[in-house]
Amino acid sequence: MSSIKISIITVNRNNGKGLENTIRSVANQTYKHLEYLVIDGKSTDESVEVIRRYSDRVDFWCSEPDTGIYNAMNKGIAQAKGTYLLFLNSGDWLVDASVIENLAKNENGEVDLVYGNLQRTFPDGAGDYVEMPGFIDVETMMHWTLCHPVTLIHYRLFKDYGFYDERLKIVADWAFFFKVLLLGNATQRHKPVTVTNFIMDGMSSLVENQEKINKEREWVKNNYTSPTFRKFYQEYFVYRNFYHEKWSERLKKVKRAFHLFRH
16 A cells, blocks of 8 residues: 555636546545645636635645646646655546555655546547556657556656746647656556546547647657667668568568468
8 A cells, every 4th residue: 555645736717617527536436545636727607616615625725817728737747745756637537446556556756647448428428538658668659649647747856947838829738758657767557447437528639730730749859869769760760660661572472372371
């Protein structure tokens, strides 16, 4: 049983109903060493009333204007006192009452990033399950990501590498993981625990934002890395695709030969 302190940070703006679901999922956790922070962006709906209703389960909250989601997250980081931070956005929820207990089990603060798996719910009500890789490597970060709402992030990473880059409006969490994993020396551990139900209606999930996402990612790659790193990866990617295609062709030939032999 771990006794390490974990800060859960929820950012919200005008999503009172979703916020209540999120708060309830945190309030129901069996893990005892939790701190919960809610950062509201001066909502005009019932959000503040919801926060006040659950104020006995919220350790810190504020409702004030912000300049975007990452500005709100950075406010939460500045207030957090936990060894690990978990970002659980308004509308998302922890899948069961023992999630944090299972994710934190046997952790003593030595590993920088402790992450589990993700459950997704789409606007039409359909859902699926995302099992994260056992190890987040260069290729994962260049073409995909480490899912933000399933990851315990050690606070020291924010001290050592800085908070979320507010120049980015959609991919600052990816940029942070890119920086600490590929350009830094952050350690990681995957656990077979489904952590969060993620509602697929946010900025990063919308098809109309894909072009902006790609542009922000390219900006990060060009501004966070050296020309040497970019050249190395481009060459690696070319060679990888070349050999993958060659092996695919050889495998197809073997399958065809085996098929002809059998008939």
